[in-house]
Amino acid sequence: MFHLSMLSSVSVLLLLDQIAKIQSLVYGTPVENCRSMIPQHDYYLPQWMDPPPYILSASVIPTNTATTQFNVTLFAKHGATFKGFFIQARSLTGDRADAILGSFDPVVDSRIAHLINCPDGANNAVTHNLNSPKRFVTFVWNPPANFEGKFYFV
Ligand SMILES: *[C@@H]1O[C@H](CO)[C@@H](O)[C@H](O)[C@H]1NC(C)=O
Numbered sequence: 680m681f682h683l684s685m686l687s688s689v690s691v692l693l694l695l696d697q698i699a700k701i702q703s704l705v706y707g708t709p710v711e712n713c714r715s716m717i718p719q720h721d722y723y724l725p726q727w728m729d730p731p732p733y734i735l736s737a738s739v740i741p742t743n744t745a746t747t748q749f750n751v752t753l754f755a756k757h758g759a760t761f762k763g764f765f766i767q768a769r770s771l772t773g774d775r776a777d778a779i780l781g782s783f784d785p786v787v788d789s790r791i792a793h794l795i796n797c798p799d800g801a802n803n804a805v806t807h808n809l810n811s812p813k814r815f816v817t818f819v820w821n822p823p824a825n826f827e828g829k830f831y832f833v
Contacts, residue, residue, distance in 0.1 A: 707806030708765040713779065713797035716765055716833065732759035735766070737832050740819065748784075751832055752817040760812035767797065767804045768820055771829035779803045780830050784819035791816060 712719065733755050740748045751768075755761055768780040782802040786792045790809065794802040805818050822830070 707763065707793060707808060708795070708804075710795055710797065712765070713767075713795070713804060716767070718763065718765075732756045733761055735832055737820075747822060749820045749822070750817065751783075751820050752815070754815045755813075760814055762810040762812060763807045764792075764813075764816065765804060765806045766818065766832060768822075768830050768832050771831055773828050780826070781820055781822045784821065786818065792818070 708716075708718065733753060735751070735753050737749050737751045740750050742748065749768075751766060753761070753764055753766065770776055770778045770780050779797045779800055780803065782800065783794050783805050785802075786794060786805065791813070792805050792807055795804040795806055796802065797804045807813070807816075820832075
């Protein structure tokens, strides 16, 4: 009897582990992938396309205030779609080159995406919810206070 219940709790744990894994793919990139940004999709290999059928664009949002915000938009070229995404800003210069920078504003449409707290930051990455095909997602990003230096979106 004891052994039986041990076995069944082990198999429940394994099942939960698999469910967690599947959910992490459907519901965006898990925090463990913040640095590498490589999706851990067990059954698929990366597909290299050069040039990629997607464009990640960033532009300053015009305002009358002293704060600078950036419009970060990912869109698919000529009728292509994407299912998942993971967007961050990285520092290009200084002691903290390659650090994940700044923070995203709350996501307007929570069906599309959610923010992630990558190490040493809060709301410093954004990833998809659900893996439905998308053509266009757009977010607002704030640089760190008093930031001086170069950065890029990835
Ligand atoms: C961000 O840029 C996209 C693409 O140009 C545009 O459609 C969207 O309205 C812009 N959003 C903001 C908040 O500026």
